[in-house]
Amino acid sequence: MEFFGEVAAWFADPANWNGPDGIPARIGEHLVLSIVPLAAAVAVALPVGAWIGHTGRFSNLVINIANVGRAIPSLAILALAAMLLQRTIVDIGLRDSASEIVTMIALFFLAIPPILTNAYVGINEVDDQIVEAGRGMGMRDLEILRRVEIPVGLPVILVGVRTAAVQVVATATLGAVVATGGLGRYIIDGIAQRRFDEVFAGALIVAALSIATELGFSFIERRATSPGLRGRDTAPRELAQAGRPGGI
Amino acid sequence: MRMHRKLALGAATLALVLSACAPGEGGSSPSASAGATGGEGERSIVIGSAGFYEAQLMAEIYAQALEANGYTVERKLGIGPRDTVQPALESGDFDLEPEYIGSLLTYLGGEAAGDPEETFTNLQAALDEVGLTALDYAPAQDQxxxxxxxxxxxxxxxxxxxxxxxxxxxxxxxxxxxxxxxxxxxxxxxxxxxxxxxxxxxxxxxxxxxxxxxxxxxxxxxxxxxxxxxxxxxxxxxxxxLEDDLQTQPSENIAPIVRNEWLDAAPADFAEILNAVSAAMDTETLTSLGVRVAVDQESIEDVAASWLSDNGLN
Amino acid sequence: MSPPAGPIMGAMQDATGAVVSFENVTKRYPGSDSPAVDNLSLTVPAGEICVLVGPSGCGKTTSMKMVNRLIEPTSGRITIDGEDVMSLPAVELRRRIGYVIQQIGLFPHLTIGDNVAVVPKLLRWKDQRIRERVEELLEIVGLDPAAYAKRYPTELSGGERQRVGVARALAADPPVMLMDEPFGAVDPIRRDRLQNEFLRLQEKVRKTIVFVTHDVDEAIKMADRIAILQKGGILAQFDTPAAILANPASEFVERFVGADRGLKRLSLGRVGDLEMIEAITVRAGEDRTAIRARLDRVDELDYALLVDDQDRPLGWIDQQDLRGSGPINPEAASPGAPTVERETTLRDALSGMLGSSVQLGVVVDERERVLGLVSVDAIGERLRAPVRAADGGLHPVGEAAS
CATH class of the missing domain: 3.40.190.120 (Osmoprotection protein (prox); domain 2)
Structure with missing residues (x-):
């Protein structure tokens, strides 16, 4: 109980709300650290996943790669990224941002599997009949993808993006291990200095940010999904007057 | 004690990226076996160590050096962190262990100095109170x-x-x-x-x-x-x-710590054998041996044996 | 629209059917020994419904899909008003051919209005024109645009979706429509009604329709001409339904059409061909004495028909219900007669009437208003007189169309 009092006091301390170590600044860093790799992963994995889902080609290969990628611990991805790329980043003159770039690259790879898999599954699961109808009506491949497969598969596709986003926001914390800013600093520095109120407060903020991300993306999903695809309102209703069976 | 190491415990979550840092804490639970016996001319000894590879490596080197001189050695390596290992030694679960002089002194309530000699003298005094003795410390230190x-x-x-x-x-x-x-x-x-x-x-x-x-x-x-x-x-x-020329860091030379009870009854060559080992072990050597164990994944036994034979100690 | 580039586009502008012709068309799938469609030649006159029917594996769907090049022929050619379908880019061609598939294939994420508007949008019509066309089409298929345009497919019944599918296929007013078992997903009672509805629509639009089904009865009812295909994609017979029923060209056709060929010939006649009896329709609250007087004036009728305020049938009022005086009790009306439409085949009508106690059929229009009654006797009389065959000529039942 005393501990929770300390955590509350930590939050109440104005010093923790100001300056480069303050909560707003750390949240800002954390968001930059998260949004950049997420956006990059969406830009790469969405089109690739969608195209694979559309054509059905290379699907096994890519899904297996994604599954293996998912099985590698985030920390290992971060260590690998540092080991393989940090030197190059320094050499091309980005030394001051090397930690951030390494972390973003690791988060980028972390975000790829769910986005790729769901984009593939979302498109692939679109009813063949609908696709056939589109083709029979004279849609080109890209028109089928853009006007039919993507909007119909959108709920599944967006779940992939949401999963990736939550994962990235939660995992961006690890960047503190390689000297980035962000909310991970509270946790890593707190542990190093045995300030467990700060550790707990940092974890709380990360959790809150993850939940906010989850809710935000759920909201976007609802807004972006056609009402025709929602689970509710799907019971067929007889609207025409010609509803009575053929007899009296 | 290497306090950064301890404070960086949080980074223990980083086990994966840790390419085996120097001594960490943790290991198996304390041995429950009965106290070791010693005695005049009786060349039979139990050696213990903390869990991290450097402590185990030093203990194995002590063991093989003694075995080469006709001792029978029972090993209790990787017992656990210092606050498990130390009471076990004091209570006679085993007879000998490698330790870092600064950290052990701090553990026993003393204050470690930058000068190894000073630290060692203070450590010897503190050990005496709990019935232990430190033999010669090695130039090798992990600080x-x-x-x-x-x-x-x-x-x-x-x-x-x-x-x-x-x-x-x-x-x-x-x-x-x-x-x-x-x-x-x-x-x-x-x-x-x-x-x-x-x-x-x-x-x-x-x-x-x-x-x-x-x-x-x-x-x-x-x-x-x-x-x-x-x-x-x-x-x-x-x-x-970079050499810590102002000796700002507490000395962390490695020394064999032995139970007085055993030492008093030990054969005459006992201290000589271990002092010869310590004399030959400097920081660079210890680092190289650490690379072979932690990076190249050679077995601790092989690394200990080859170093001893290179130095004519077995 | 751009000026006509050829018969396919030209035909679109007068908005009626074009001649669809298969000339020695063969489709061979790689890795398969026997062809899926073997040297198929047939010509569908403009404005007719040609039904491709046969057992599974007979190549009927393959044949149909070659018209809009969802499948491309291995050899031979298909022309629309003389123009080879291969001469246009496939997507251009498909936008000019209506397409209705079995499960209808409405886009679930689009409203009904947007579903109907798909092809006009692909053709980049102006918004205003698309809006007007969507409204017009929904009305044509009997769906109130105000109530339906903004709904989504999941909110519609199977029959309603089917009508939207037809509206969508008609959107760009194509001269040719392909229909792949379009009524397959609807229950039998609604199917009859939707078929009738579609036949009435076809009376107006006169498209050339290539229609695939595995159901011989549906083929007989819908077709102007039937192409019966057998395994290996071989054309067994291509003729009017009457001719096929009268003179099956082979043992295969005879077996495929079925042993009840004579009975099936009943399907060639329609309720609209029969002479109707005027119904004595009454509404709730009418006086019993007055109704009795009206019934007495007609010899062949013992029953009055209770209707609602829209003239839709509710049930029979018999002599017993009419005893005494005062207003009739609507509760007394007893059900027990099929409702049929003018397009209903005599076979379906007879089957319904034989199963009912009154042995009368109530003929209703597309809004279910009572038009009159038909009797089993009238069908029997009809069997002894010539019926109107699908080609519009009159043929005595049992005689082949020449």
Whole structure:
């Protein structure tokens, strides 16, 4: 109980709300650290996943790669990224941002599997009949993808993006291990200095940010999904007057 | 005690990226077996050690050196952290262990000094109260140290911390220091002793003695990093350990700690054998052996045996 | 629209059917020994419904899909008003051919209005024109645009979706429509009604329709001409339904059409061909004495028909219900007669009437208003007189169309 009092006091301390170590600044860093790799992963994995889902080609290969990628611990991805790329980043003159770039690259790879898999599954699961109808009506491949497969598969596709986003926001914390800013600093520095109120407060903020991300993306999903695809309102209703069976 | 290591416990979550830093804590539970016996001419001894590989390696070296001289050795290696191992030794679960003189002195309530001789003298006094004796300490010590890349050392022409403080361009260096450095007298305090102003340093925050900071130093993200002096990365990346010429860090030389009860009844050659081992073990040697164990994955037994035979000790 | 580039586009502008012709069309799938469609030649006159029917594996769907090049022929050619379908880019061609598939294939994420507007949008019509066309089409298929345009497919019944599917296929007013078992997903009672509805629509639009089904009865009812295909994609017979029923060209056709060929010939006649009896319709609250007087004036009727205020049938009022005086009790009306439409086949009508106690069929229009009654006797009389065959000529039942 005393501990929770300390955590509350930590939050109440104005010093923790100001300056480069303050909560707003750390949240800002954390968001930059998260949004950049997420956006990059969406830009790469969405089109690739969608195209694979559309054509059905290379699907096994890519899904297996994604599954293996998912099985590698985030920390290992971060260590690998540092080991393989940090030197190059320094050499091309980005030394001051090397930690951030390494972390973003690791988060980028972390975000790829769910986005790729769901984009593939979302498109692939679109009813063949609908696709056939589109083709029979004279849609080109890209028109089928853009006007039919993507909007119909959108709920599944967006779940992939949401999963990736939550994962990235939660995992961006690890960047503190390689000297980035962000909310991970509270946790890593707190542990190093045995300030467990700060550790707990940092974890709380990360959790809150993850939940906010989850809710935000759920909201976007609802807004972006056609009402025709929602689970509710799907019971067929007889609207025409010609509803009575053929007899009296 | 290497306090950064302890404080960096949080980085224990980093087990995966840790390319086996110097001594960590943890290991198996204490042995429950009965006390060892000693006696005049009886060449039978039980050797214990803490869990991390460096302690196990030193214990294995002691064991093989003794075996080469006709002793029968029972091994209880990897018992656990210091607060498990030490009471077990005192209570006679085993007879001999390797320890770091500064950390052990701190554990026993004393204050470790930068000068090894002073630390050792104080340790001997403290050990006497619990019925233990330290034999000769080795030159090898595993302590926190400031480390630079080979090229930085040659460009600036530095090999000691004092030279680094005086070097032209020292203010441009980026430091990889642990988050707790600011409040730690052995870190920021030590730097101030050399004339650095902690607040003016360009710092990236990395846990000390950890793989990420070693990687960052190698890749040029930072120029000076706080590592442990026998950390395998130092040899792997060919780093230069800057000499702590003002002795700001407590001495952490490795010494055999033995139960007085056993020592009193020990054969005449016992101390000689172990003192010869300690005399031959310097920091660089220990680091190399650590690389073979932690990086090259050679077995501790093989590494111990080959070093002993290279030095004619078995 | 751009000026006509050829018969396919030209035909679109007068908005009626075009001649669809298969000339020695063969489709061979790689890795298969026997062809899926073997040297198929047939010509569908403009404005007719040609039904491709046969057992599974007979190549009927393959044949149909070659018209809009969802499948491309291995050899031979298909022309629309003389123009080879291969001469246009496939997507251009498909936008000019209506397409209705079995599960209808409405886009679930689009409203009904947007579903109907798909092809006009692909053709980049102006918004205003698309809006007007969508409204017009929904009205044509009997769906109130105000109530339906903004709904989504999941909110519609199977029959309603089917009508939207037809509206969508008609959107760009194509001369040719392909329909792949379009009524397959609807229950039998609604199917009859939707078929009738579609036949009435076809009376107006006169498209050339290539229609695939595995159901011989549906083929007989819908077709102007039937192409019966057998395994291996061989054309067994291509003729009017009457001719096929009268003179099956082979044993295969005879077996495929079925042993009840004579009975099936009933399907060639429609309720609209029969002479109707005027129904004595009454509404709730009418006086019993007055109704009795009206019934007495007609010899062949013992029953009055209770209707609602829209003239839709509710049930029979018999002599017993009419005893005494005062207003009739609507509760007394007893059900027991099929409702049929003018397009209903005599076979379906007879089957319904034989199963009912009154042995009368109530003929209703597309809004279910009572038009009159037909009797089993009238069908029997009809069997002895010539019926109107699908080609519009009159043929005595049992005689082949020449």
């Amino acid at each position: 926190n140290a400031f480390v630079v890349r080979q090229e930085t050392a040659s460009e600036l022409g530095v090999s000691t911390m004092s030279e680094l403080a005086d070097a032209e361009g020292a203010s441009d260096l980026v430091w990889g220091l642990p988050p707790e450095c600011e409040t730690n007298v052995l870190c920021s305090g030590a730097l101030e002793q050399y004339g650095f102003t902690y607040g003016d340093l360009n710092i990236e925050q990395y846990a000390a003695c950890d793989a990420p900071v070693a990687q960052a130093l190698n890749d040029g993200v930072v120029d000076v990093a706080e590592l442990c002096s026998t950390q395998p990365d130092i040899e792997r990346f060919n780093f230069v350990v």
